Amino acid sequence: MRILMVSPYPPKRDGIATYAAQAVAHLERQGHQVEVLSPEPSAAHHHLDFQAGPRFGAALARRVRAYDKIVLQWHPAFFYRSSDPTHRAAVDAALAVAFKIAPQVEVWVHEFEYEDARGGGVRAQASRLLFRSATALFFHSETERDRFLEVVPVDPAMAHLAQHGEAFVRRSAATREEARASLGIDPDSTVFLCIGFIQEHKGFDRAVHAFSGLAAHGARLDIVGSTRLDEPDFVAYLNELDRLCAATPGASLHAGYISDELFDRWIVASDAVVLPYRHIWSSGVMERAALYERPVIATRVGGLAEQAGDRLVTLVDDDAGLAAAMRQVLGVDDSAAEERAWNLDGDDLFTAVQSQVRERARLVRGGEVAFAGATPGAAVARETAPTPGTATLPVRRLPPFSRPPATSLRPGVSQLKRAVRRLISWEVDPVVHHELLLQQAVVASLDTLEQRLAAVEGAVRPGTGGNGAGAPAPADPSSDRGSTA
């Protein structure tokens, strides 16, 4: 069967892109011939702008007859440019036309915005039209399927359930010992792991709070992942998580983009994978943990309870449950701290109480107070202080000269433009090249000036940057006060 997979695709770093690639491999192994259409240039065979509005639906409609089946990975963020109901209704209607023309259409629903499709307005009608035009819909949990059917009443016979990790394969061959050695993890420590894109709804901060105090029992919490987008809300959450980890002994944030292999290696190295999600439809991480038979602690949200099935999953309902589940992994007796008696003997009650308060807190915290003598804000400010190269940023951000496209809607004009371009390229190309060199030269000059300025500042005012070693200490301004008084 000739199949067109419509989805983001590697090397795009995106959970659904990886999911699509594994689905393609699975279909190919079954003997199908699969081509992929992605929203941007990638390892896919074709690409079209999915966010082009109704034009995308029209372009898809022109292609679908060449295939026996269309498999579309659905996430609202892929297809809608805005939340404007008119825009969304137009997109749905155009896609519905493509679905009608295609011989078969499977839609794999990864997320759906229910509020969009409630009621009887045009937006809701368009959404229903779209999904009714498909041949089959697939969901990863019964809960999500039922919620969907409630809002989008399609024939229940076309709404199927699919095992989330059906096509998943192992990416790491490391043993637990090898994985730990490669990651610098003590073989004897107990490792809790939060892994995946870092965003507020994943609730990794809840895991840090729940972990507080467990470092004293030989445990560590590793949060591994990157923000999906560099937008202010995402970055702010990342910074907050960073601050929280820095203040929690045993908790570490490994922010950054990691490979699929390293992703799995972290799971192999862990003792428990923690999914403290605030909301989610289903979890690819739970599937990957299952691949390596790692226990999971997960909040009871979305379709996670159902996805858990009979796997090694402990479901919790709130933060207290999360903390209790983590302590249970360690075999920590929660009553031990409370049972320790206070020693209030002696004359200096204040010191006795204060010292025991500190000691008890240290045990619960699992270490000394972070940021002792400094405010957390100052530590963050130090990290975000301007670094060398700031002066050149405006120049480096200046986009290089880019020729206007030699295209036109008017017949024959595109050819004319291309001919003119060829005619003048001998003269224009050196100018473009020279402009790039000029930009590089300006950057180099500004960098040199900035470095020299920093060196001069360092010599005049040690501690302000630059190489101030050996420079004389500045005079104490207070020493002159008496003479001028």
Place this chain on the structure above:
Amino acid sequence: MQPPVDRTGKIAFVPARFGPDIIGGAEIVLRHLAMGLQDRGWEVEVLTTAALDYFTWKNELPVGVAVEDGLTVRRFEAVKSTAGRDRDEIGMRMFGGEQIPLVEQERWLNDDVRIPGLYQHLLTRGEEYRAIVFGPYLFWPSVACSQVHPTRSVLWTCLHDEPYAYQSIFAPVLSGVAGLFLQTEPEHELAHSIFPQLAPHDVVGCGVEVPEGYDPERFRQKFGITEPFLLYAGRREGAKGWDELLEMFARSVVARGLPFHLVTMGAGDVNPPASVADRVHDLGFLSEEDRNDAYAAATAYVQPSRYEAFSRTIMESWLAETPVVGVGQGGVVRYHIERSRAGIVYDDRYEFEEALVFLAAHPEAAERLGASGRRYVLDHYQWEDVLTRVEQSLTSWTTAPAPAAAATAAPAVEVAG
């Protein structure tokens, strides 16, 4: 004594371009490795594009499977369907040292040549290979395809201390594969400094072909260059230090009244300053014999590139017993010169100028410097030794297929035009 090597399983080599006339460090090395390992009994397949030109990526050869020079070569269509504006704009910002958001890095990566057919092939048939060797780290196949079967993916790294290397899109390539081949200790140190969680890796060096002989007089007569000259071979572009070399050369020979000319072979615009335009000679691409003779005829070879993972050309110069004047920044060239003691390192234009003054004043001493270079290359960079190290690394990083799988995994080779 080395343990016996288990050569079961097929090895794929993935150069972006492949052919006997392809110029490009990694492409040449991957070709040598593929041929060398096949000669040693490995089953080898080359996965590459149908393109030959680095700039146009025009598909000039048939897509499909063929036997070329005794190797099974599977060619895929090179796709370059985008305008390259993201590549230019984002690349410029990367080059300026800016940390680029991942989404933009992905646009930068995909706004150049892509090989979807290769990705698809590895996705569906990658398990047929025991190891899949990509290289260099910067190319699309390495980034996009090494993650399909990371436990089988191996990288001929070619890491340079360049702004691109610090972008997060490359972290998975250097940390999430079965193994990394590194060519020198400076490259090894650099890899550790940029990527804290480096994949398994070995410094295996690199091999250099040893010519049978040299005839410097033949070169002088054939090209009519009788004055003493400095030689530069390679791509003439800013990243290779060519513009800087021209400027330093012009300043030095004019200011100090030095007799040298500058002879260059390779690709790219020359654009010499007017003051030395009559002293700069572009010979374009030379035959192997002419190239070897040029090395032997030169007073010194100059290497102004800071972005070298190995620097094949300085080895070729030393085999001809010609000293090297090389840039210190970047580390690799300095490392070779300081170990071989067969040249002069410069860290700025002043040192470069003094090096040229020395060459002009003491040509016999310069020759003595160069003579020790040949021994250095022969002791460290012979293909046979490199292949042995490569085999040891491959067998330790990858798992030989079970006998039954090995017997059935090799399909009959289809020979196409």
